[in-house]
Amino acid sequence: MDLPALFLTGLLTGGITCMAVQGGLLTATLARQSEEQLARATTQSGKVFPVLSFILAKLLIYTLLGLLLGWVGSFFRISLTLSIILQFAVVLFMFGTVMHLLKVHPIFRYFILQPPQFVLRFMKRYIKRHDVFAPFVVGLLTVFLPCGVTQSVMALAIASGDPVSGALMLFLFTLGTSPLFFLVGFFTLKAGEVFKKSFAKIAALSILLFALYNLNAALSLTGMVNTPARVLKNIYCVFAFCDDSIAFSQRTKPVTSSTIRIQKNGYSPNTFSVKAGSPVTLQLVNDGGNGCTQSFAIPRLGIQKVVPLGQTASIQFTAPEKPQELAFMCSMGMYSGTIHVI
Amino acid sequence: MKTHHFQISGMDCAACTLTLDATLEGEEGITRSETVYNKQRTTVSFDERKVSVKDIAKVITKAGYTVVSDTQE
Numbered sequence: 549m550d551l552p553a554l555f556l557t558g559l560l561t562g563g564i565t566c567m568a569v570q571g572g573l574l575t576a577t578l579a580r581q582s583e584e585q586l587a588r589a590t591t592q593s594g595k596v597f598p599v600l601s602f603i604l605a606k607l608l609i610y611t612l613l614g615l616l617l618g619w620v621g622s623f624f625r626i627s628l629t630l631s632i633i634l635q636f637a638v639v640l641f642m643f644g645t646v647m648h649l650l651k652v653h654p655i656f657r658y659f660i661l662q663p664p665q666f667v668l669r670f671m672k673r674y675i676k677r678h679d680v681f682a683p684f685v686v687g688l689l690t691v692f693l694p695c696g697v698t699q700s701v702m703a704l705a706i707a708s709g710d711p712v713s714g715a716l717m718l719f720l721f722t723l724g725t726s727p728l729f730f731l732v733g734f735f736t737l738k739a740g741e742v743f744k745k746s747f748a749k750i751a752a753l754s755i756l757l758f759a760l761y762n763l764n765a766a767l768s769l770t771g772m773v774n775t776p777a778r779v780l781k782n783i784y785c786v787f788a789f790c791d792d793s794i795a796f797s798q799r800t801k802p803v804t805s806s807t808i809r810i811q812k813n814g815y816s817p818n819t820f821s822v823k824a825g826s827p828v829t830l831q832l833v834n835d836g837g838n839g840c841t842q843s844f845a846i847p848r849l850g851i852q853k854v855v856p857l858g859q860t861a862s863i864q865f866t867a868p869e870k871p872q873e874l875a876f877m878c879s880m881g882m883y884s885g886t887i888h889v890i
Numbered sequence: 891m892k893t894h895h896f897q898i899s900g901m902d903c904a905a906c907t908l909t910l911d912a913t914l915e916g917e918e919g920i921t922r923s924e925t926v927y928n929k930q931r932t933t934v935s936f937d938e939r940k941v942s943v944k945d946i947a948k949v950i951t952k953a954g955y956t957v958v959s960d961t962q963e
Contacts, residue, residue, distance in 0.1 A: 572909030648902070662904045662927060672908055693905040 554701060554717050558724020561754045566695040566725050567732060573693070574602050574733050576675050577686045598683040599733035603726045605687025610698075611719040613691055614705045618714020621706040621880075625843050628769065628852050631709075631879045635766035638703045642759035645696045649752040661699055663692035698722075700755045707762060709880050710839045765881030771847035773873040773886060802890055805829040810837035810844065810855060815876070818885030822867045828887075830863045843879035846887070852879060891921070893963040894943055896932045900955045903927070913953050917941060933963075 578598055624634040644659030671689050674682055694702060701721045705714035764777045802823040808830055809816045822828045832844055834855040845852040846865070855861045867889050868874070877884035901907070907925035910932060914923035919940025925932040934946055947957045 570905055572912070573905060576909060576912040657902065660903060668904060668908060672911060675908065675912060690905075693903065695903065695905075 555720040555724040558721040562697045563725035563728030602683040602687040605684045609691045610722040614714040614718030615711045617705040618711040621709040625709045632769045639763045646752045713839045769881035807831040810834040814883040821888040840878040840880040846876045893935045897958040898955045
């Protein structure tokens, strides 16, 4: 997942849609703070500290949450089947969230994570407190109240299967939501359902894009070569010259061994040819991949190999007897390539 | 002191229960508000000399929700 895209998602849709969920908590907490401040005749600048402490608490807790979710996701990497199950579960969860945001049916509200009642009661009590740390504590507690877009990014963090990636994803997304939270908190703007209703569709669209991205990854993991993204790319390549188009790769000579460099954002080369029925040796050199690319898989042949950063590994297999295309990818299906059996 | 149940619609998140309760409890005459998200219901305890059921319904509507029905406890 493109990390800057997550920041922009937070900035453009996350902040607005999360405002309806969490903005009310911020303003309610600040309202109590203001009563105290008025008593002490302080100015509006006095709001900077409570608003910033709320935002910092959110950044802190969601980064930790991302770390935890990425760590949980890493356990799904141990087998290809678990990775596939996880990816499809993530897609289902995202589609459910989209349906909820578009109000397709009340049943979809069960796709929205709900905190236990005792957490809600605790929050309710805390909001009423005049404590100077109240905004920080309420900011931390928002982790129990993620909005639709946030919970989709949480699902992405699990799917990343890597604690650092998960932490970065949620940090950048939450950072993206921060400017709006600051403005709303600082100027005590009326935040509420108006925001939510106006932007629910935009939020639904952004989650839908995440869902489609992950659906493609899930299908890719099953060994499908012609995934929707690949088909779209091929259609695009009919009209535009593509360096890595199938036609180009099919012209390349079949090899019996190849060195694949594992990088941060994929594999190089990500397409090559082998002869049908021939033995093939792949040398995997990880000189830059610290995310899901470390876990290399060829689903159709049941091959999966984890190559940690800075290490190398070798894979031997016999190419299928029939000419076909074999997809290889990271174990989360996010980065892929094709072996042309000719 | 009276207690009234308001069946509402349009509530999409558990956090909304907190903000609705905070809004209602900020109104004069309302002593307690308890909103349950899954039941889409708000239970309000209030002093009928200071605030009416109609006023409470107005506050809920202003907060962005629709009052479907209301019943007295």
